[in-house]
Amino acid sequence: MIIDKISLSNFRNYDRLDIKFEKNMNIIIGNNAQGKTNILESIYVLALTKSYKQGIEENFIKFNENFTKIKGIIKTDKLKKDLEIFISLKGKKIKVNNNEIKKLSDYISNLNIIMFTPDDLEIIKGSPSFRRNLLNIQISQISKRYLQAYNEYNKILKIRNEYLKILYINNLADFSYLDILTEKLIDKAIIVYQERQKYIDQINLNIPFIYENIIGLKNIRLIYETNVDFKTFEAEEIKKKLLEKYQQNKQRELVQGITLYGPHRDDFSFFIGDKNLKLFGSQGQQKIAVLSYKLAEISIFEQKLKTKPVLLLDDIFSEIDIKKRNKILAYINKDIQSIITTTDLKNINKKMLENAVIFEIKNNKVERK
Ligand SMILES: Nc1ncnc2c1ncn2[C@@H]1O[C@H](COP(=O)(O)OP(=O)(O)OP(=O)(O)O)[C@@H](O)[C@H]1O
Ligand SMILES: [Mg+2]
Known part of the structure; x- marks a missing residue:
């Protein structure tokens, strides 16, 4: 195109x-x-x-x-x-x-389009919400499934958070409705996790070659950081671990009135070997890492969009x-x-x-x- x-x-x-x-x-x-x-x-x-x-x-x-x-x-x-x-x-x-x-x-x-701007250094230096926003924009361009699941996830998340607040002040409220919301939330969370994981895996296939080519450093990769430890991204595993977390943290969620676990708390980092670029990278190394990341997206877009x-x-x-x-x-x-x-x-x-x-x-x- x-x-x-x-x-x-x-x-x-x-x-x-x-x-x-x-x-x-x-x-x-x-x-x-x-x-x-x-x-x-x-x-x-x-x-x-x-x-x-x-x-x-x-x-x-x-x-x-x-x-x-x-x-x-x-x-x-x-x-x-x-x-x-x-x-x-x-x-x-x-x-x-x-x-x-x-x-x-x-x-x-x-x-x-794939755009690089000087502000994109925030991908390394900025807050997790900046990176989540980036994941959303990028993956939405290539996956309608993601866009839909993500929008629905957010809707259910909002309702669940409201309902936690209601439950906290009103002991007579119905806990089984919370279970229904939790179930629905997990269904969408599975898709969001899986699509993000797939996208980061694909970036990791391409980025080391590009980064090494420009700057001569080997072994750059993105690490996907979920706030729940999953052994795999199989639906069953995600469901099991999330349910466990919600069970164990029910009281905390009620007191705080928010959902504490799930992809709305995701993050990712750039590593070279075992060193986090955010903590150890020079300005130039960081800039080239972000640029390499953007260039690594080209073939993902091309595969998905055929142009x-x-x-x-x-x-x-x-x-x-x-x-x-x-x-x-x-x-x-x-x-x-x-x-x-x-x-x-x-x-x-x-x-x-x-x-x-x-x-x-x-x-x-x-x-x-
Ligand atoms: N709505 C607007 N109406 C008129 N001028 C505007 C408007 N918004 C921004 N500008 C002006 O556009 C000019 C050019 O901005 P731009 O950021 O594109 O410059 P640039 O060539 O990229 O510069 P740099 O090399 O510093 O990045 C600025 O002087 C800015 O004040
Ligand atoms: Mg400019």
Whole structure:
């Protein structure tokens, strides 16, 4: 899959911008605050209908304007699609080939992307909820089963938590209803655990090769950290262990009024050998680990979706030494479309740029070199 063209109206610092991308590597060069990240953000919004940045959607709209529009033309081997997102103070409208789409879940997957932003270092440094959120976004793009189970899990979790509070203040309330909720919760938890485990396993198949290739360090892997010790991720085992936990902690759950065990408490870490990268990794090692993780996703997406995603890489070269910059480019310089932003191309090996087109961005205008 490639994104052939984008047209922005009133998006962040742009009143109007049209770019035609090439099918391989596209590099956007510009000084700070010129609007490089904004271009990638607009493509992210076109793919997922919302931003990875915090804040309300009205922030997309150029200052002093009252709407923004992002249009894109997507091409795969077989077809071409026009996507459009219109956002005003009144809300959001989404169109595919000029037909309005009402249901978000019907829209996602028209444009598949993998994005790296400097904020993604939070994948290592940030809170568990940041990582869980990432798992949800990524696995939802490739598994409807996951998306459904996860949404239902959350609904039941909320009801169960409410019910624990009721039980605590009202001794006459019905404990058997709690058992029913627990049973339902476990049913969905099984799917969430299994899909997350499968996804992390697949990342682990790909990431060591990529990381070693760029930075020369062996044995990187992700460790899935559930707050219940499972011997396997078989349904029976998950059910048995979760039931045990809920039994043993009934009183604590009642007092606190929350469900203490389950995938809503999951986490994962990056390890090199037996060292946790969060505690021992340098800034560059961490950045390359996150980037390798993103690149490891390419083949997972490809397997599931039967097409390659578009890679959006924001500011990938800062804090990375020259040798590794070239290694990264060598890895990306394959049969995949990438859109990369950087402030400069100093010391980049010319050979790496043979397949690349370069856009320079200055004063809200983009010029193809
Ligand atoms: N809604 C908006 N309306 C107008 N301008 C905006 C809006 N939102 C952000 N901007 C401006 O867009 C400019 C470009 O931001 P962007 O983050 O894309 O820069 P950048 O080229 O990625 O810079 P850096 O190299 O520092 O990352 C900023 O100066 C910002 O103030
Ligand atoms: Mg930027």
